[in-house]
Each structure stands twice: as C-alpha cells, then as structure tokens.
Amino acid sequence: MTTATTTPAAPLALAAEFPPATEAQWRAAVDAVLKGKPFDKVLVGRTADGIPVQPLYPRKEGAAPLAGRAPGIPWTIAQRADHPDPAAANAQALEDLSGGASGLVVVTRGAIGDRRGDAMVIDGLADLDALLAGVMLDLIPLRVDAGTSAGHVAAILAAKAERDGLDPKSLTIAFGIDPIGAFARRGTLESWNGTAAKASDAVLALRARGFAGTQLLADGRVIHDAGGSEAQELAYVLGTAVQYWRMLEAAGLPLGEAARALSVVLSVDADQFLSAAKIRAMRRLWARLETACGLAPSHLDLHAETAWRMVTKVDPAVNWLRTTTAVFAAGIGGADHVVVEPWTAAIGLPDGFARRVARNTQLILIEESNLHRVADAAAGSGGIEALTDELCRRAWALFQDWEGAGGIVAALSSGTVQAAVAGVRAERATAIARRRAPLTGASEFPNVREAVPEVLTPPKRETRRGAAPIELPEAAGGERFEAQVRAFAGGAIRSALSRLKSDTIFVDPLAPARLAEPFEALRAELDALAAAGTRPKVFLAVIGPVAAFTARATFARNLFEAGGFDAPIPEPFPDAAALTAAFRASGAAIACLCSTDELYSAEATDVAKALKAAGARQLWLAGRPGDLEQGLKAAGIDGFIQAGGDVLEVLRTARGAL
Known part of the structure; x- marks a missing residue:
C-alpha cells in the first residue's frame, strides 16, 4: 500500500506585485502632505505619561511571547455580584453563570468597585448563604471586592466553607484583602502597624486553612479611577506588592509564599494598544520584582476590569464599543480574569439586559473570535512592544521614587501619590474641555433626544447594628481571624466584631471620577x-x-x-x-x-x-x-x-x- 505525498504550497506573497517601499520613501510622502508642518506635533501622539506614540513602527525582531495566561485557555468571564439584596444578587449570579459567565466578583458597600455607593452589605453568614445559594464554589473562581470589610467577608467565607464541608484546596478565591487600597480610596488609616498586623493575621489563618487562590490584592483601579496615568497605576501596584511582601515577611511568612499570596487588578480602557501594553508590562514588571528580590519568576494572578472613568451616562450605548475594545486589549494582553462594567453602570444599577451584554461581550470574543487561542498575540508588534518597554521603564522609575520616599504607604500619607495623580488628571481635564481628547456622545456627536435606558431601583438596606460586642484576641499568627470565623459560624454579624475607628492618618482620598x-x-x-x-x-x-x-x-x-x-x-x-x-x-x-x-x-x-x-x-x-x-x-x-x-x-x- 502506498501513500500519496503532497508538496506544501508556497506562502502567498500578498505584496509581491508591488515594489518594496522604504521608511525614507514613506517619510518623504508624508512630508509632502504635511507641507512644512512639524511631523512630531502633527503625527506623534503622547500618552498621559509623555510616552511618544509614533504613526509607524517596524516589527520588533526576536521578540518572544510573555509568559501569562496558559496558551489556548480562555480567561475567566467574571460577572459582578453587587445587587444590594443578596437574594436578588444570587438570582442574577445564577443567570450569569448559566448564560456563559465562568466566575464571580462579590462587590460590597464601600469597596473600590462600589463607585455608586449602592452595592450589597454582607453582615453575616446568612447574607453570604443567600448570595451564593446554588453556586458551586469549587467550580468557579471567586474574587471579593469588599474594601475595609474584606477581612470580615473572608472570615464569613471561611466559616461557610467549613460548615458546608468544602475543601479549601478545591476553591479558587481571591479574598481581596487590601488595606492600602482602602486607605488610598478613603483617605484615612488607623496606623500602618495596626493595619498590617490584622491583615497578616488574616493571611496566615487563611493559608493555614489551605485555601487555594490569593489573600491580598494590589488594586490599580484606585489610581485609574482617580485619573492617574498608566505608569502611575503600575508603579502603585508594585509599591503595594512590596509593602505587603515586607508585611508578610515580618509576620514570619517566607518571601516566596508572600509573593504567591497576592493578586493584581488593573483597569483597561478604550485605548486598545495602551491597555494591552499595560497588561503585558505588569507581567514583565512583576517578574523583574521577583528577580530583584531573589525569587524565581512565577505566575501572577492578574484581573482586569473595564475602566469606570471611561463610561458615560449620556449616549450610554457607546459604552458597548468602549468595553469591547477594553476587553479585546485585556484578552490579547494576557489577563487571567476579566470583568466588564455593564453599559448602564454610570446611570444606575444595571438590569438583566445590561448584564447579559456584559458577559456576551466576552463570550463573542472568545467563542467566535477565538481571541484566547494565541499566546501573547501582541508579541513582536512594534507599537505595542515599544509601549510595553516604555511603560516598564517609567513605572519602575516611579516605583523606585516612591520606595525612596519610604514606600507606598508613606508616599500616600505624605500626599506624594495624590499630587502626582492630580497633575495628570488636571492635564487630561484640560484636553477633554478643549476636545483634544474627545468623548463620543458626551463632548462630541451628542444626541439631546436620546432615550435613557432602564436601570433597577436599588432597595435601601443598611448595615445592621446593635449586636452585643464580641471580644477578639490581638492580631498575631491567625488567632484573631480564627475567632472571627467562629463568631460568624455561630451567627454573629459584623457590628458585633467591629470597633469605632481610631484613625490617625488623614489625607486627600483618591476618589473616582468619570471623564464625562x-x-x-x-x-x-x-x-x-x-x-x-x-x-x-x-x-x-x-x-x-x-x-x-x-x-x-x-x-x-x-x-x-x-x-x-x-x-x-x-x-x-x-x-x-x-x-x-x-x-x-x-x-x-x-x-x-x-x-x-x-x-x-x-x-x-x-x-x-x-x-x-x-x-x-x-x-x-x-x-x-x-x-x-x-x-x-x-x-x-x-x-x-x-x-x-x-x-x-x-x-x-x-x-x-x-
């Protein structure tokens, strides 16, 4: 029996019929059109960090793909669980998961993700049970976005897992404990030593229980929401990570384990190339940080969210385009998990249709466009590689400046970070006011006769108070957290474990603001x-x-x-x-x-x-x-x-x- 052999077809040279062109020829043609106008001012853009964006880039030869999300594996399509009523949030979550979502983000009142101030309140185990009824926690990744309540929500989750007989090793939970992010957003802090002791206590207890996933979070959204630049966002994340590593080392955790205790969240917006470069730069910077600390580079659990500051109340349908572009950037940049802000989020609590659009935006890019199948699709792209390189260089330099000022907490306490963000925000505000940075539907091409889409009316639900106080041990090696777990398992609510704030540090908060x-x-x-x-x-x-x-x-x-x-x-x-x-x-x-x-x-x-x-x-x-x-x-x-x-x-x- 013989087999036929075929000769592979020669590559199709699409440009074979055209004479080769050089960059010099292109530049001469451009100069003829410009008629004496300066090339750098007319055709070279600038990012908020001052990085030049050229109109033409050659391919970067020899570029290797960055190690990020596993090749061919889709990112997690995460949906926000943020309805003020836990039972209603549960119905939404179940619909999202049956409709294609593959992960959830629990957003509570006062969290960085709660920009409208109408997210849910999780007071105790009953609330969490209502929220997660029917949700198979061992099958989906879960992230908690709870601000100053993150420690309490983590203890409630631990109590639930123990009561329900769930193996912590089978759960992928990013607990989202981030006191630095809460400090940056709120502008107040009791003291770093006291805050660090409580955070370390929770991390040690969760790790002793064997939970998979991460316990701490370095959240760049707080910088992006407040109007900061891409390099500032990256530098803030690096500074937060190092502060947490030092904190955990001081608590007795080996540095390698401390590094694996962290997740990162970044914002992605409608600047497709810059957002993709930012995700890629984060992975390179993280590897550099680990190497500088004597660690072998490891996988960073990287979450991306479509940016709050870019969405508009007016002509909100344009938000579909903005979020699609942002998800595309996150996908090719290599994010592990992506959340899409529903298109009506700036108006009010999104309804089922807006949530469906949010998850379908990702499903189409994965299932129909197969965006996840190429590992680091931007590798070798001259423009994105150049942006990645420059973001790494500028973010690392800024990170070193803030480290030189005593670390990120000291830089926040002195107002250094806030001043840097305010400078960028002011420049961008001027560009928006003069429409050099146009906002479609808001500053450009408005529609004064548009119909306002429907949103839900959030029910009013306040934190329950008046419970008899429960004394907790001092934060140390996990004892305080374990006492909280036992209290919540016994039916306690948060007010029984909370104490009056005794903050001693007060600074300007990094408050969220939308561009429009x-x-x-x-x-x-x-x-x-x-x-x-x-x-x-x-x-x-x-x-x-x-x-x-x-x-x-x-x-x-x-x-x-x-x-x-x-x-x-x-x-x-x-x-x-x-x-x-x-x-x-x-x-x-x-x-x-x-x-x-x-x-x-x-x-x-x-x-x-x-x-x-x-x-x-x-x-x-x-x-x-x-x-x-x-x-x-x-x-x-x-x-x-x-x-x-x-x-x-x-x-x-x-x-x-x-």
Whole structure:
C-alpha cells in the first residue's frame, strides 16, 4: 500500500506585485502632505505619561511571547455580584453563570468597585448563604471586592466553607484583602502597624486553612479611577506588592509564599494598544520584582476590569464599543480574569439586559473570535512592544521614587501619590474641555433626544447594628481571624466584631471620577429644563449657501448640544431679514453665526447688529475672527468658538444667558 505525498504550497506573497517601499520613501510622502508642518506635533501622539506614540513602527525582531495566561485557555468571564439584596444578587449570579459567565466578583458597600455607593452589605453568614445559594464554589473562581470589610467577608467565607464541608484546596478565591487600597480610596488609616498586623493575621489563618487562590490584592483601579496615568497605576501596584511582601515577611511568612499570596487588578480602557501594553508590562514588571528580590519568576494572578472613568451616562450605548475594545486589549494582553462594567453602570444599577451584554461581550470574543487561542498575540508588534518597554521603564522609575520616599504607604500619607495623580488628571481635564481628547456622545456627536435606558431601583438596606460586642484576641499568627470565623459560624454579624475607628492618618482620598462628568453636569441642568417645558435653544445663524456654512454649523451644533442645548441646522436664508425673522420665531436667547471667513468679512457685522436688535442676549461666531475681531465685537459678538477652545467654558457662559 502506498501513500500519496503532497508538496506544501508556497506562502502567498500578498505584496509581491508591488515594489518594496522604504521608511525614507514613506517619510518623504508624508512630508509632502504635511507641507512644512512639524511631523512630531502633527503625527506623534503622547500618552498621559509623555510616552511618544509614533504613526509607524517596524516589527520588533526576536521578540518572544510573555509568559501569562496558559496558551489556548480562555480567561475567566467574571460577572459582578453587587445587587444590594443578596437574594436578588444570587438570582442574577445564577443567570450569569448559566448564560456563559465562568466566575464571580462579590462587590460590597464601600469597596473600590462600589463607585455608586449602592452595592450589597454582607453582615453575616446568612447574607453570604443567600448570595451564593446554588453556586458551586469549587467550580468557579471567586474574587471579593469588599474594601475595609474584606477581612470580615473572608472570615464569613471561611466559616461557610467549613460548615458546608468544602475543601479549601478545591476553591479558587481571591479574598481581596487590601488595606492600602482602602486607605488610598478613603483617605484615612488607623496606623500602618495596626493595619498590617490584622491583615497578616488574616493571611496566615487563611493559608493555614489551605485555601487555594490569593489573600491580598494590589488594586490599580484606585489610581485609574482617580485619573492617574498608566505608569502611575503600575508603579502603585508594585509599591503595594512590596509593602505587603515586607508585611508578610515580618509576620514570619517566607518571601516566596508572600509573593504567591497576592493578586493584581488593573483597569483597561478604550485605548486598545495602551491597555494591552499595560497588561503585558505588569507581567514583565512583576517578574523583574521577583528577580530583584531573589525569587524565581512565577505566575501572577492578574484581573482586569473595564475602566469606570471611561463610561458615560449620556449616549450610554457607546459604552458597548468602549468595553469591547477594553476587553479585546485585556484578552490579547494576557489577563487571567476579566470583568466588564455593564453599559448602564454610570446611570444606575444595571438590569438583566445590561448584564447579559456584559458577559456576551466576552463570550463573542472568545467563542467566535477565538481571541484566547494565541499566546501573547501582541508579541513582536512594534507599537505595542515599544509601549510595553516604555511603560516598564517609567513605572519602575516611579516605583523606585516612591520606595525612596519610604514606600507606598508613606508616599500616600505624605500626599506624594495624590499630587502626582492630580497633575495628570488636571492635564487630561484640560484636553477633554478643549476636545483634544474627545468623548463620543458626551463632548462630541451628542444626541439631546436620546432615550435613557432602564436601570433597577436599588432597595435601601443598611448595615445592621446593635449586636452585643464580641471580644477578639490581638492580631498575631491567625488567632484573631480564627475567632472571627467562629463568631460568624455561630451567627454573629459584623457590628458585633467591629470597633469605632481610631484613625490617625488623614489625607486627600483618591476618589473616582468619570471623564464625562463635567459635560454630563451641564447636560443634566438643561435636560431638567427640557423636562419641565422646552429645551433651551441656540439659533444657528447660517450665512450663504449650504456649502458655505455646513462645516462650521455642524461644529457649532455639536458643541452646543454637548451642553444640552438644542441647536438644529436650518435651511439657507435668502437674506438677513429672513434670518432675523427666523431668530425671533425660534424663541432662542442665544445665536451663533456660521459661515466662511469671506462671508464673515462681507456680512457678519450687519447680521450681528440685526440679531442683537432682535433680542439676542448672547451672540457667538464659529471660527477664528482674525483681523475682524474688534469690528465683530463692536457689532455685538460676545465670543468665538473654534477648534481647541475651552468648550466647557463656552457652555457655562451660554448657560448663564438663560
């Protein structure tokens, strides 16, 4: 019997019919188009850390894939369990898990992930039982996001596992104990020594019980939520990790075990390449940190969440695109677990549809796009490799600066970290106000007639108090935590184990803020006026034919509607008298002239005078006035709107004319 053999087909050379091009030829073609404009200013972008982003990168030769998520294994599709009612949260969780989710994140009141302040309260074992009824904890990864309550929730989980006969080694739980993150978010701390003793006590007890997973968390979201840069987020995570390693070493845990006690959470946003590079940079930095400490590099349990600061209340459907891009970045970057903020999260408590979209965003990228099947898909990509290298370099340098200041807790206590984040946040706020960093649906292409999607009404549920206090031993080698486990197993609630805070350190908190909030605040004011009667209008005084005014009229409409005004573009007017009559009929208090520079020179002065005489309380002109400025102001023009101008200032000024 013989077998046929075939010769493999030659690779298909798609560019074989085109002559090879060099970078020099490309640059010459670009310079011809730029016509003398500076290449670096026009085509080279900058990240918040000042990293240049070139328009063209060669492939990075010899690049090897980073060791991250196991090749071919999907990341965990994690869903938030955050409904204030544990029973309702359980129904949502079961629906999520039956609908394709493969992990859960329990978010409690006051946690870093509780930006709206309406997450659940877990007071005792009954609440946790209600939340996790029917959930097979030995089949899914679970992460706890509980802020200052993380130690108590960990003890309740330990009591539940023991009572239910679950083998701790069979459970994959990231307990999320993160007192540094809680300090950064709240701005208060009793003392580092006392806090560290309690955290170490819990870690030692959980590890003695044999729980798989991690006990501590280094959470970069607190930096990202507050407006920090990518390098700042990475440096903060490194500093937090080192502080925890020192803490556990002092408590008697070997350094190698201390390193394996930590998980990391990073935010990913709509900057696809930068987010992917940040995930990759975290793995490289973690390996470098372990090597610097004399440890062999090990796997880092890396969680990614779509960024809170990027989502919008207005035109929230755009959040579908933002989160899809962010998940793509997390997936190719190599995250182990990914959480998607539902698209209506900024509006209120997401309903079942929003939660389904959140998990399906990931399911489609895994099941249909097979995004997980390539190990480190970005390896060798010139642009992402360059961003990864620069993020590593800058984050490591900043981490060393904060270490030199005494460590991350000392840097937070002195306000050093907060000042650095505030500087980046202020620069970004300026770029957003001037629309150099556009927010689709908020600052650009708004829709003032959009329908607001439905969200759930959260039930009011407060922490139960009044229980008789239970005395606990001092934190040491796990004794305090074990006493908490016994108390919760016996039916105790958190208030019986909590004591009045005796904080001694007070600093500026790293509070979360979404990028679109300034625009949304203006929109909300005018939306309220619209709900009470008529939406305030800006009359676009178009001059000349459609071809003459369309560009600037469209610019003006987008600008004013970003603040909640109604600014429709009218048909051309035959003369100034018809334009003035239309303004009177519109009922608007504000008008904006829109046309070409040539027509402004010929007609703008007369039109402005006519509009002022017709009752315009405020008059704008779209474009740069040039030599006409003084004459236009004398005719009644109050201000000029142009690309690069402060849009928020214009909108606030316009609001004052109502």
